[in-house]
Amino acid sequence: MKKKFFALMMAMLMVLSLAACGGKEDPPAPGTDAPAASGEAGGAFKLGGTGPLTGGAAIYGNAVKNGAQIAVDEINAMGGIQFELKYEDDTHDAEKAVNAYNVLKDWGMQISMGSVTSKPCEATSAETYADRIFALTPSASTTGTIEGKDNMFQMCFMDPNQGTASAQYISDKGLGTKIAVIWKNDDPYSKGIHDTFTAKAGELGLEVVSDTTFADGNDTDFSVQLKNAQDAGADLVFLPMYYQPASLILSQANSMSYAPKWFGVDGMDGILTMEGFDTTLAEGVMLLTPFNADSTDERTQNFVAEYQKRFGEVPNQFAADAYDCVYAYKQALEAAGATPDMSAEDLCAAMIEQFTSMTFDGLTGDGMTWDATGAVSKSPKGMVIENGAYVGLD
Template sequence: MKFKTIVTAGAVAAMLVGCSNGNSATTDIKAPKFGFIGPLSGEASQYGSAVKNAMKMAINDYNKKHGTKITGVYYDDKADPTTAVNDYNKLYNDDKVTAVLSPVTTGSALSVASAASKNNTPVLSPSASGDKFTMNGKTAYKNVFRICTNDSYAGTYLAKQSKAKYDFKNVAVLYNKESDYSTGVAAAYKAEAKKQGVNVSFYEAYNANTKDFSTFISKIKQANPDAVFLPDYYESVVSITKQLRDSGVKAPIFGADGWDGVLGVKGVNTADFENCFFTSGYNKDATGGPTYEFVKAYEKEYGTTPSMFAGMAYDTVTVMMKAINKAKSTDPEKVNAALEKVKVSDDEAVCGGFTYDKNHNPVKELNIVTIKNGQYVTAK
């Protein structure tokens, strides 16, 4: 997306990091060190790279604005939970980080949450959406939070929109049984769809290494749905959507935030996604405010329009520093207590203001992003 307005670096920093309790509160605190764990190589690297880029940009902006000396330490977990825990142990034992602003993917985040709870390390993930990520059984971990909405929230929202906005009466659901993210969103959608009077005529799961979806597609065609719900990450979504279209399925296909990135997959036929849609945590079409300023600055810095994951990563620095300033300390217990009570306004965050519920999930508005003419367009 191109904008004609020119924004200075100073203006961007002022707009995006004006959330502290004042310069004195910030500079009185010893320079925090934040850890990153995410896929910088492998199939999910598009997510990890976006999060790392935005996190580095947010740290630089905050330091320029407040005179702080925040630093970041970055590890590539390749979206592997075992590697992620090893990375967390390095961040905690060797790097002595103040907080972990990640992991990026749900599988890694679930493992790190358990490990970090033993040390009370503040964990604030931009994008780990699995319901269980913040939960230690039936209660929330004291130290684990997120910026994105959780799977149940997204699945429920999409089921409501299926009825109210799109008037779907019959939907097929195909999901990845080996993905906590995919199974969580699918289950929430199915439960809410029933309440909304939307018939789920097909509900089946595939293995993560499945390449040929013809058997599933034959069943979907027999169900003759108004739409197909496909809650998975962008690489799988592109493959399945292509096979659906090649087989003659013309019904709308939709998903949740894991779709963000489908148009960036090498060799993707954008026509396959015409009028398909997914949920997003921010409005990249914004014409003003923090989101607009962030998009412009990111495009200037990295030469590409940022995904939702980049926006949420920028917000992790804003929100964590807001909590540290409120706590007036980097002591983990005090920071975690401050995070629970944090209130973020719309003019402070790229991905919108929010408060936390009792399970440390943000309560915020979602956007619907439609794909038209090979471009992401935020639905009005």
Template sequence: MKKSLALILALTLVFALAAPAAFADGTFKIGGQGPLTGGAAIYGNAVMNAAQIAVDEINASDSAIKFEFQAQDDEADSGDKAINAYNTLMDWGMQILLGPVTSGSGITVAAQAYDERTFLLTPSGSSVDLIADKDNAFQVCFTDPNQGIASADYFADNFAGAKVAVIYRNDDAYSQGIRDTFVKEAEAKGVSVVYEGTFTDATSTDFNVQLTAARDAGADLLFLPIYYTPASVILQQANQMGYKPTFFGVDGMDGILTVENFDTSLAEGVYLLTPFSADAEDARTQAFVAEYQKRYGEIPNQFAADGYDAVYIIKAALEAANCTPDMSPADICEAVIPVMTTLKVDGVTGEGMTWAATGEVSKAPMAIVIKDGAYVTP
């Protein structure tokens, strides 16, 4: 009897902590969701830090729209933890979701948000599956296919006749997505792909097999549609075996210069496709980079830039749709969806960003090369 009582008491206690969802008056509630702890925390924290800057800027300005911002941790999990974080935000009274930061969580959460009619703008969840068949999901970053196509086009224009090897992570929707469209576009453009190697999260510490095979296949251009942590290992191991192709990464490569205990001289001459460069001359980027450095003591990466732009895009969308803070998440969602395709937003990740009804963003990708530890235009 005692035990059953104890269980009921424990359950009641835990569940009694319920707080009713309340809509704030006067401010819109934006919820941020991303990995704040664990291996992918650098992305989540960058987005949330930058989003906080944007929210503070807007609240300090004379804008009619004011925001309240809360970030929740999903540990980049694609299952229960992602939904738990989303549910926590909904309990808080979130009206618009800024996130999820990673594609895996994004696919899970977007399906739920679609059923419940919550508008979501992911700063960096680049998988097509995230926005596929969901009218409520929009992206700030490029979709994976766009990066694959842009890379193949860039190779065709700038590295004519190169033999390309691809090493990608096949348990990652992001990496697989870019590789799929890259290979297709490469075929169409006559770029020769001589080798394709795969790895998974569990095998991302040793690439000797893939690198040897790529070298044996005669590849002089190594395309790495992967995140920078495994890429740093690839650069090191290629250097050790004396293999010196041209390395070409996509937006996940952004951050390679910040890897701890990594000899950044190995990253010299690495190309990457990114919409954001902290060295850009325009006033908007300069102001953002300065503020980010002041608050957090580091140069913002592309994820931060996406998060910063996301807040301003949400603001522009709310203004265009004439939303008021007392509207429910579902009402805001229905009001904002039609105006998204009419928006044209200037941000730090691109001028004149526009959106298709599918949720894809359209902006010019930019290839940069690392020279003397900095990003420069080739």
């Protein structure tokens, strides 16, 4: 009979799923995170984070995971403080991020790297706040991420700061006078930057001649927006968005032979490593990012070389931010004299004290400091893409 069959099916499914859930409380399954787990598990700080390892935003999640992994391996090799790193996939979704966070909690995470992308991080930061686990996100940049949470810190700029910094930079360097902005109106990241950019541009006397939008689902054809910008005579187009739509905009502008100056933000980082993208189209694109892979700084060069050796590509800013996060943790933990047997709550209190008082030098800036809200203070660098590589503008 159908009913009994269903009852049986249900029982089976429930037992299976519950069993599978319970099974995860055992030592972490060997996976891609295995190298970290091979350290002395007893004496290591359990460091966890969630990020989009699959799906549309996977390039960020994987960059962060890889960058953090390199830092963890280096630190573990030095002796002294040991880390055990575990990243869980959240597919850039707040619901999945909370699930992933709970998995990490079951694993025994003591300090957190938050989430990679903004909205998921807002969701997990509420959880870390409630559970008193200290979190330092490499890349979640909205104000909502750190707002009202004393144990949530950022390694990246906040969105509003990116907007004002971009407008300031364009104005200071005289890059353009008539500016077009194309932005994604259903994306908090894009909107946050757009709003502060236009406000600051108005203050600085930059003329925004064209202000057009797109959204999820109609992000493949930009001819209308580009035509609008072209007709308005914009000589610089500001693209506060991630690199996928930006790549389409660049190629479509090329096909309609519209060649203004392009200016992006940190989401543009990654465009050169995108599969199937003709990097010559990105020639001359400027972006504001705190990290320069071509820097002559020794630490940066070592990091870039190691990253290329392991993962076969040039690390972007997200990887560098994650690398810095792990080193910032190392510095703070050493200064606080923390030991891995401390509870997450005690570590949280110690970390809040350290982060608000310390100064940190990393790949993405020297002399970084944090205020009590959790926002970082560091200065951005202007970059331009030349011959398929990022080159410092200054």
